[in-house]
Amino acid sequence: MDQENIDFSDFEQFLLIRYKKCPIHKRLIAYLRLDDKEDPQVIKCQKCLDENKFKSFIDVVELLQSDDHFILQKWPIHDDDTISENLEKIKQWPFAQYCEEVNAIFDEIVEKIQSKRKEILKDLGQIQENQQKSLDYYKQIFQKDKLVNIIKSQFDDQKKQNEMILSIIKENEQNYESNKKQLVDLIYEANKNIFDLTRIKKIKDIVLFFIYQFKIFDNEYNKDNLEQHNNTTVNNNDQSKIIFKSNQLGFNNNQHRFGRNNNKLI
Numbered sequence: 001m002d003q004e005n006i007d008f009s010d011f012e013q014f015l016l017i018r019y020k021k022c023p024i025h026k027r028l029i030a031y032l033r034l035d036d037k038e039d040p041q042v043i044k045c046q047k048c049l050d051e052n053k054f055k056s057f058i059d060v061v062e063l064l065q066s067d068d069h070f071i072l073q074k075w076p077i078h079d080d081d082t083i084s085e086n087l088e089k090i091k092q093w094p095f096a097q098y099c100e101e102v103n104a105i106f107d108e109i110v111e112k113i114q115s116k117r118k119e120i121l122k123d124l125g126q127i128q129e130n131q132q133k134s135l136d137y138y139k140q141i142f143q144k145d146k147l148v149n150i151i152k153s154q155f156d157d158q159k160k161q162n163e164m165i166l167s168i169i170k171e172n173e174q175n176y177e178s179n180k181k182q183l184v185d186l187i188y189e190a191n192k193n194i195f196d197l198t199r200i201k202k203i204k205d206i207v208l209f210f211i212y213q214f215k216i217f218d219n220e221y222n223k224d225n226l227e228q229h230n231n232t233t234v235n236n237n238d239q240s241k242i243i244f245k246s247n248q249l250g251f252n253n254n255q256h257r258f259g260r261n262n263n264k265l266i
């Protein structure tokens, strides 16, 4: 057959022109019969099918129009419909959609982590600013620059030097109580927000623990699913599973509490 001249855009036309009609019914051929190796006439018409419901057959036009993963119910396996049903499901498995959803999930996590990082660094900056205020105020009432300057510049006039220093001492005496109060207040402000790196590290360990749970090929998880699949009476308590798995992974008691109550995490 000269394939060059065949217009495959219209398969019905192609079958009409290129194929002989059904030898029994003189109708256009439409099917391939696949369930009887004794029948010498495999190519059948609609009437052949109507008269004799074949167990396995292919609609020729459907076959010609089909994509690379065309799945037929009764061919090549004809005695187990679950195979073609399963293959159809596998074919429909939404890989691109899942990739998109997984990307969206991880984008959200990364975005949350980045915004937390910024928030914590900003808070650290605030603590540093408060601490600096107390140091700056101390430096101001110390009058260090003035004292140094007097020592450096008044070496040839000790009388004047003494006067100048005494004036600073008096000024300090005069403002002593208010300076002291102000300094104590600023120190209190500086120490108010204790930064606890240990707590951040503990949270990091917990976050990493849960990040490690992100996996598709998890034997424990699949085993649990299989148990649930096989045994409907299995205890389906997700929280107890988290605790159980935390135990298996050697998590300490503090972290177990996550399974029972998120608010008691730390």
Ligand SMILES: [Zn+2]
Pocket: 022, 023, 024, 025, 026, 027, 044, 045, 046, 047, 048, 049
């Ligand atoms: Zn026929």
